[in-house]
Amino acid sequence: MLSIKQLRNDIESVAKALSRRNFSFDIKELTDLENRRKRNQVKTQELQNLRNTQSKSIGKAKAAGEDIKPLLEAVTNLGDELESAKSELQEIQTKIDDIALSMPNIPHESVPNGDCEDDNVEVSKWGEPGIYDFEVKDHVDLGEMHGLDFETAAKIAGARFSVMTGKMARLHRALTQFMLDQHSEKNGYIEAYVPYLVNSESLTGTGQLPKFEADLFKTHLHGEEGEAKTLYLTPTGEVPITNMMRDTIVNEKDLPLKFVGHTPSFRSEAGAYGRDTRGLIRQHQFEKVELVQVVKAQDSYAALEVLTSHAEGILQALELPYRKVNLCTGDLGFSAAKTYDLEVWLPGQDTYREISSCSCFEDFQARRLQLRYKNKETNKPELLHTLNGSGLAVGRTLVAVLENHQQADGSIKIPAVLQSYMGGLDVIN
């Protein structure tokens, strides 16, 4: 959510900034609502003040043993008047909130203009796509040789799920363990285990709700009277991990906060029908190792560079060629002010594919989360900045390892850093 003060005082420049990402809104509607809000709020507060002072004087009169009847009469209609003023104010406020909640974050100045992913700007490149003196297979063909099984998954659950057995399952687990160890032991993150089902408050905090409910899996916890409580399958570890800090005032000396967690992610992939139907690229259920940082405002863009480098470290250790792109305004996620995507080279597709998305949200999430620290100098709570990134998406990393480290006979070389996690194995055949 953007600052309500900014929306009041500087709506023109907000509109201008958001137009960069092709988002527009009715300025007049908002300013009209805002003017009404102001009038109503002042009026409501005056009435409340009146009621409070009257009630106090009744209390005093009663304590002094005076007759309070005339005082009571003076207050007769106050309640109704106050009630209607309040509900009118509430109605206006709700409308303003709805608009504010539907507005995306303002892109950072370093974010390039653009309409879609084709306009993203390559920042750097690491490694060279391998040269293969045989016809490369894609991960689906390779996977089927070693225990990746989509047909069985379809029987159990449906399309866009996977089953892995044997060495393939082990490799998947090895990748997860390696990533968790690297981030917690070398990069200074605290490991976190978190719920995979989350409530709507959490999803609102990180920005998935109210706008993107269609992308989520929804569950119902049935109460005794048939009253259902809604929980959602987490669409990314970002949600539970960031929400650990919702509604807190963090101790300044504990900053920055850095957490790493391994979670499954569940996406309904509504609107993605027909896209990436083959293989592990776009699944309803997949694993991620997620990095989350909470930092002071002035540190957030430096932290974005460092967090991104932590994700890059995994790719480098696994000897996977990749490039880093700066997402353009048209491809930027709703809550993000700036995002780097890491795209890994996939020889089977002869292209780079996203494997990690590292974003700085500035105070957009923190405002919804009420995530703050007390600034010693001003002695006031200030919003913190949040960041997160996948470090990495495990399923896609598995794809990249299979395709990049394949050999002519379809066997897979295991990168050195993974071998200890594979019981010493250096090749899957």
Add this chain to the structure above:
RNA sequence: GGAGGGAUGGCAGAGCGGCUGAAUGCACUGGUCUUGAAAACCAGCAAGGAUUAAUCUCCUUCCAGGGUUCAAAUCCCUGUCCCUCCA
């Protein structure tokens, strides 16, 4: 499955219709003292919002949502979460 107890400021924890936005302790900030530190003492210290150039002032908030009342942290109902005991 049954029976109770609880949720209050950064933390712990009083308060149980009006003088309570909230005692007390800890933490934190400033000061006195000290060569310096510690201790001791003194002072300050919840959040959000309206208004304002700023101060002032005002409003809201004691888990959440309803209700009773002129007046609710306090009474009633519903929900959520935590804890204890019995089977």
